[in-house]
Amino acid sequence: MSEEESGMNLADALSGRAGLKGVRWLLLGAEPREVLRHELSALLSAPGMLGASHLRHAKFRVKPDVKLSAYFDVSIRARGSGGQTRAIAVMWKPKWRAEKVAAGWATPDVAQMEVEALRCGLAAPFRRLTARVPGWRMYIQVSPLDPCFPQLVRASDPEHVQNMLAIAKTSNGGAPGRRLASHYAVTSIKYQPGQRHVLRYDSAEAGGETIFAKLYKGEEGSRISTVVTQVADWLASHQEGVACLRPLGQAPDEAVVLYPLLTGTPLHQSLRRPGRRTWRHLELAGQALSVLHQAPQVAELPGPRSFEAEITEVEHKCDFVPLLLPSAGAAIESLIGRARDLYERLPQEPPTFTHGDFKAEHFWVNPRGLTLMDFDASGLADPALDVGRFLADLALWYAIWQQPGLKQGQESFLAGYAPGASRERLVRARLYEALELVRCTGRRLSLFDRDWAGRVRRLLACAAALLDDLTAGTRRMRPSAGTRLSKRRPIGKPLRRRGSL
Template sequence: MTGATEALDAYLARQGTDRVRPPLRYLRRKPGRGLVAVFGPGRSGDVYTVTVDERSLLEGSDGATLSGSTVQAFPDDPELPHLDAVMTPSEHADLAAALESAARAAHHVLPDWQLLDVAAEPVRYKPGNRCVLRYRLRFGGPGTGDATRTCTLVAKLYQDLQEAQAADDLLTRLRDQAAVPWTARPLGVVPGLPLALTEDLGSRRDRVPAHSGPDVVHPGSDDAFEVVRRAARALAELHTSGVDTGGLSRRTGVEEAGKAGKRARLLEQYVPDLVPVARPVTDAVCAALAALPTDTLRPGHGSYKPSQLMVRDGSVFLVDFDQFCLADPALDVGYFLAYLRPAGLWYHRAGRRAWFEAAAGAFLSAYAERLAERGESAATCAGIARRAPVFEAALLLKIAVRRANRLHSPRPGEVAAVLDEASRCLAVAGPPGSPAEARPARSREA
């Protein structure tokens, strides 16, 4: 794995510990900036971030001996200077008091119940950027009995206070202005820390388990299509929410074309043998994006995909609004459809095409129905459906680049399959300006 595993193994050996290397959870490589890998949590809860610089990657050095690798044991992260503090709340009285106040309000803890202890555990961690944590607060009942109650909160640590405040403000607007039921309830920002608190939507270990979208949205899941439909309806409600959009960044087709062009260049760098196949596709994607209208912008999630869903007791919740923006609604639709594809599709496994087409059809139908229920015209619904495949193709380029650079092998067969999917999307969209009735329907080949 381009030196990351070897570097961590060498680090653990130098520590004189018998701990085994935790499983890999996160791996990203960006040209010129090197590779970042996150291992863990392991059995003892340990997490490690391994960074390998670009020079070492290009030279193919042994990770155990290369000078361009660093290993940091969580929560050591110079770019997230508050990480150590938020992971040890019992050692910071102001933080513990803020968490206690939020937990009492969210869980209706009676005043005579006393806080006994509070512990933090990492949920998702992006080195140098942000970290999602779960806090467990244990309260003891009044009197001399041994009654206890554990309450949980979720928190997201940002790099600066403005980011945390913006995240809390957005959730508050969605809950108060738009009255949507599918977000976590915001619980404020901890004073003096870039730490935004929300209610805990749960985990798979709970009595009523909560699952991430990918755990449910896949072939073989009996609940997949119902979750997809609920996700589509929630997205339609977001797009028609009328929530205050002041200060939001704009994402137009022209801007997305610029991103697609960068991904095209990366793809040619990573898999040069596929240039004759890739270039016509990437050029067509960029041209189609640049030709999209700019007067269709609405509030948008910005990175809508199954992994941004939580499913609990039949309800679907949307999470991670850090990319919230003003965009063509077709961006979110195309985003979801691009990532809806099961991994087996890249290997041409039987039944995966049929499953995806049926799931995509369920999503599009439910989305259009909910838009109509919210008063949107048939022309508006048709326009979003017409533009969505263009964004879908653009996001498939992102998936192709990720598959090419995530592991040491570029896996040209997988990349070629993703490019073929992008071509299918462009065929569905048709040339810019072509009438909808002239466009082919999605293929349902097995």
């Protein structure tokens, strides 16, 4: 047992009183890992089948209840099949009451999904897909179980996938494409019960296509598919070198939207070794965002999203940070207060279409240029929000990769976006950049990173410096009440690439 683990108390770790050490102990400590392995082994059909586990992601939340969630990929040794990898989710809550939780886990929906998974052979080699460990306040779920997404079991069944793809192709107007394979292997790419799921379908036939399935709740998938198609058409007619990842189709009854395999490299990876090619890609990203912000009315968009809504989300994402790093609490509260005060002095403008999660990870570099994906958070909002989030995203990746050149990277992006953009919009973008840096402390930094505390402090310091600069530059600005900016000049001819990639 390491010095960090010795004397660790479960109640203190779960409540957050033990700070970051307590959370790291639950995620990485020898004793909690041994308990998890024991429970997973008990769910399997035979002893000795459990292999290594890999922690992919973890989230800690304080409101409305303290909860730690962790997502693992677990290797399973299966005789004669070469083994497999299974996604699992583990959740700890300090205030669960055993009798209440037991009743909640024994709902008909959970039981029915388990029965269906067992019948289809999707559970094997697991005998059960859930387990609770009251002594450790722990609940385990094994894919493809999620009562919040009842279609997940069917969407994971290879026998059902072929029919679903045929329906989706019909819903897309019988769009031409490769012939559907007779069988698809299914892999869980993202398994986060209650939140989101992404599946990968690989054709069993040589040279067959790969398809990705994104699951939604209710009619949300149909709405997103419509939005992406409209935005992709607009971008294609006004921008060269950047395209949107278009849906292949959707299966409305399953609330599933299908996408093709996206080849290339995520843009954020090129920030490891930035150069002229990277600067050009960042400029293209700025041009594309400028075009998107000038898109005509897009159907079924939520919003408009207010500045106060953004503040609320930042506070929610960062609610646990002061608990694990007390010195950060006052800093976050001060930064949010300063941002709110500064925003009231800035001129505003009408909302436009916004991507909502505009960052380098959602651009992929390929021989044709860039492909933009993931419009799930799109809606009506201040266009400065997208600009600020991308600037903060660049700052985060340059810090992670420990590379110089952030200023040149941000300037390249703004060189593509800024022509025609008002100064006031760019000032608000810097304000949103500072807020996004604060939000990154709770949303983007890995809890099991040994330098988590140091990175939190550095991000907050960067946000503070930004607000200092903005405050100094806007002291004489008038209050924003009733102030509106004129619309940007309309797009004329399609934007053309300058030079080759």
